[in-house]
Amino acid sequence: MLAVDKQSSEFLYRQVIDLIAENIESGALRPGDRLPSLRRMSVRIGVSIPTVRQAYIELERQRRVESRPQSGFYVRGIAGNPLVRPSPPDADRLAQPVSVSGISLMERVYDAIHQPDVVPFGIANPCMARPAAKSLNRAMKRVMSRAEERSITYAPTHGDPTLRRQIAYRYLDTVGSTIEPANICVTNGGQEALLIALQAVANKGDIIAVESPTYHGLLELIDSLGMLAIEVETCPEDGVMLDSLRETLKAHPVSACLFSTTLNNPLGASMSEKNRKELVEIIDQNGIPLIEDDVYGELLFSGHRPKPAECYSKSGRILTCGSFSKTAAPGYRIGWLVAGKYMEKVKRLKRSYSCSSGLLQQLTLSEFLASGDYDRYLHMLRPALQCNAERMRSLVAQHFPKETRTSNPVGGSVLWLELPGDISAENLFDDAIEAGISTAPGSIFSPCNCYHNFVRLSFGHPWSSKIEESIAWLGARVQHQLNG
Numbered sequence: 001m002l003a004v005d006k007q008s009s010e011f012l013y014r015q016v017i018d019l020i021a022e023n024i025e026s027g028a029l030r031p032g033d034r035l036p037s038l039r040r041m042s043v044r045i046g047v048s049i050p051t052v053r054q055a056y057i058e059l060e061r062q063r064r065v066e067s068r069p070q071s072g073f074y075v076r077g078i079a080g081n082p083l084v085r086p087s088p089p090d091a092d093r094l095a096q097p098v099s100v101s102g103i104s105l106m107e108r109v110y111d112a113i114h115q116p117d118v119v120p121f122g123i124a125n126p127c128m129a130r131p132a133a134k135s136l137n138r139a140m141k142r143v144m145s146r147a148e149e150r151s152i153t154y155a156p157t158h159g160d161p162t163l164r165r166q167i168a169y170r171y172l173d174t175v176g177s178t179i180e181p182a183n184i185c186v187t188n189g190g191q192e193a194l195l196i197a198l199q200a201v202a203n204k205g206d207i208i209a210v211e212s213p214t215y216h217g218l219l220e221l222i223d224s225l226g227m228l229a230i231e232v233e234t235c236p237e238d239g240v241m242l243d244s245l246r247e248t249l250k251a252h253p254v255s256a257c258l259f260s261t262t263l264n265n266p267l268g269a270s271m272s273e274k275n276r277k278e279l280v281e282i283i284d285q286n287g288i289p290l291i292e293d294d295v296y297g298e299l300l301f302s303g304h305r306p307k308p309a310e311c312y313s314k315s316g317r318i319l320t321c322g323s324f325s326k327t328a329a330p331g332y333r334i335g336w337l338v339a340g341k342y343m344e345k346v347k348r349l350k351r352s353y354s355c356s357s358g359l360l361q362q363l364t365l366s367e368f369l370a371s372g373d374y375d376r377y378l379h380m381l382r383p384a385l386q387c388n389a390e391r392m393r394s395l396v397a398q399h400f401p402k403e404t405r406t407s408n409p410v411g412g413s414v415l416w417l418e419l420p421g422d423i424s425a426e427n428l429f430d431d432a433i434e435a436g437i438s439t440a441p442g443s444i445f446s447p448c449n450c451y452h453n454f455v456r457l458s459f460g461h462p463w464s465s466k467i468e469e470s471i472a473w474l475g476a477r478v479q480h481q482l483n484g
C-alpha cells in the first residue's frame, strides 16, 4: 500500500523512492509500467508535487525508471547484455554474392506460426499488441453504406486516388516532405511492393545488396526471382555500415541495394539522418537504385518518423516500400510503393501481377486515416509495444543464460538474441514448437545461413502470463542445451 510517514525523520522524497522501489520489487509495478503522474501521486500520498518530482528524478538517476517526453516516468527493465557491433559472426562469409539458402526452414517457420494456439513469437505482427479491429470495422461499415456497388468493383491499377492522397498527405504531415500521389502505387502489402521494386530495377542473376541480418521474406523474393544476395555488415544501433557498403560496391557489380532505413527486421536498428544522406550520396555516385523497405517507418517508440532516404534524393533512383500491415491491418494486404522514375514500369508490373489491390480495404484505410483514428491508434500502439519490449528484455535477462546478448530496439515488435556457446537456434525452434511456442531461428535472416545461434522473438502480442511462462520456458531450454 502507498503511504508516507510525515512524523518520520526520513526525508519525504526518500520515502517516496522507497515506496516505488517496494512496488517494483513486489511486482506490483512491472517493467514498462507508467508511474502515477506527479499530480496524482502527490494527491494520493499527501505530499507536494515537487517532492514527488524529486523522488522520480532520483529514481531516474538510479536508472530504475526513465522519463519519456510528454508522457511520464516508466519502470525500466533489467537490460541484460547488449549486442556487440557489428553482430555478424563471420565477416568473410558475407563478402560474396550467394543464392539464398534455408528456404525450407523458412517454410517450417511459416507453418509453425499458423498452428492453432501456438505462442506466436515467430511472427512480426505489431498490431496484435493492441488490435484496431473495432475501429477498422466501423470505418468499413461507413464505407459500405456510402459506396454500395462501388465497394465490390476493381480499383485503379495503381490504387484508389483518395488513399494515394491520404498516403501523400501523411508524408507531409509526419516528415514534412512532398510525395506526389501520382508517384504512389498501391500494392498487396509491403511484400508485393518489394517484389515489384526488385523486378523494376534488376533481372535474373543480378546481385542485390542486403543488410546482414535481413528480413527473411525479402530473401525468399530474391530467391524466387533467381537473383543473388550479398550481405552488408549492419550495426545493431545505426543500421547498414556505410564503409562496408562502399567496399561491397567496389568489389562487386551490385545491381541494387535493398535496405530498411528505419527499424531493420530483426535488429531494430535505424539509420541516423546523417547516414541516410550519406547513403543517398553513395547510391547516386554509383548510379544504382536503392529499394528502401520502410514498412516500420511509423513505429519508432518515440513517435518521431524519420525521413525516408527517398526525401533526400533528387535522382528518382530510390523506391520506397510502405505498408499498413505493421500499423493497422496485416490481413487487408495493403501496402504501397513510391516509385520515383520507375513509375511506368511499376504500374505495368502491378497490372500483370494482380491487376489492382482490394478496393474495399483501400477505401476503409482511407476513411481510417481521414477520420484521425489511424493517428489515435498509433498513439496507443507505440507505448503498448514499448512496454512489451521492456518486459520481454527483462524476462530474457532473468531467464536466459547470463551470456545471452539482446538487441535494444527503438521501435517495432521484435527482439534479436545472440545465444551463448554453440547453441543451435534451429534445435531450439524444433523443441519449442513441440511445446506450443513458435520462434524465428537466426539463420533464416541470412542468405548464407549465418546467425545459427541467434533467435528473433516477437513482442507484438497482448501481454499475458502465457507469454511470460513461454519466455521462461525458452530460457530454461537454452540453459539446458548450454549445460550439455
Ligand SMILES: Cc1ncc(COP(=O)(O)O)c(C=O)c1O
Residues within 6 Å of the ligand: 124, 188, 189, 190, 191, 192, 215, 217, 260, 265, 293, 295, 323, 324, 325, 326, 330, 334, 335
Ligand atoms: C521488413 C519487412 N518488410 C516487408 C514486410 C512485408 O510486409 P507486408 O505484410 O505488408 O507484406 C515485412 C513483414 O513482416 C517486414 O518485416
